[in-house]
Amino acid sequence: MSAQLLIVDDSTSMRQMVAFALTTGGYAVTEAEDGIAALDVAKTQRFDLVITDVNMPRMDGIELIRQLRSLPSYKFTPLLMLTTESGSDKKSEGKAAGATGWLVKPFDPEQLLATVRKVLG
Secondary structure: OOOEEEEEOOOHHHHHHHHHHHHHOOOEEEEEOOHHHHHHHHHHOOOOEEEEOOOOOOOOHHHHHHHHHOOHHHOOOOEEEEEOOOOHHHHHHHHHHOOOEEEEOOOOHHHHHHHHHHHHO
8 A cells, every 4th residue: 555645735836846755656645735635634634644735725735734733643743844834943943833844845756755655654
């Protein structure tokens, strides 16, 4: 069974690009359009990895990571940020919330797959 990944981004085209790269790599992908939708689905389905944008309506990616880390089933799950934000302040905020890693858009599909393989072990 392939790893189950959750992609969270308010941009449909970005979700489609990330999903295409990950399904090409053999992963099963579920998409959510913001942090609230992602949190709802994460409470009913178990994911092996979550990749989230930072800037989204309703709930941003940093708050999503903070909320996921408070759930026992996501305490040790890899949570990656994939965002246009590259400032050290935001990265520090993400790390403090519990982010496993930080990737900057635009992303290289091969680099994304390599990072996913690395954090999934």
